[in-house]
Amino acid sequence: MTRRLITTGSPFETAFGYSRAVVDGDLVFVSGTTGYDYATMTLPEDPAEQARNIFRTIASVLAEAGSSLEQVARAQYFVTDRAYCEPVLQVCGEVFGTIRPAAAIYVVSGMLKPEMKVEIEVTARLSQG
Numbered sequence: 001m002t003r004r005l006i007t008t009g010s011p012f013e014t015a016f017g018y019s020r021a022v023v024d025g026d027l028v029f030v031s032g033t034t035g036y037d038y039a040t041m042t043l044p045e046d047p048a049e050q051a052r053n054i055f056r057t058i059a060s061v062l063a064e065a066g067s068s069l070e071q072v073a074r075a076q077y078f079v080t081d082r083a084y085c086e087p088v089l090q091v092c093g094e095v096f097g098t099i100r101p102a103a104a105i106y107v108v109s110g111m112l113k114p115e116m117k118v119e120i121e122v123t124a125r126l127s128q129g
Helices: 011-016 047-065 082-096
Strands: 004-006 021-024 027-034 072-079 102-107 118-125
Touching: 004 047, 021 047, 027 047, 047 082, 047 118, 072 082, 082 102
Parallel strands: 072 102
Antiparallel strands: 004 021, 021 027, 027 118, 072 118
């Protein structure tokens, strides 16, 4: 299987030289994704809403790759404030409640832009069809 790049059309991808996801073999590597609505380039203030936007983007990218949230094996969550952990993890529980990938959450000092409060990256398998 050849290496395939997936894009959301975000201006960050071309400006900063990365792909939203890379399909390599039977794995899909989804880059760190922030809570922007990429159609409008708006970002909600609430960290839980940022997480919901992130999972919408990730679900769409995984579908384009031939995978799904159900195939996620690894997830990493990054937040810019310890107070964001619980609301973000509650959203993660809504999304991954029965899937239960291996996961970790990290509190970081900041992200590229100060309004970015949450970033999530995942690794998934391609769907067995």
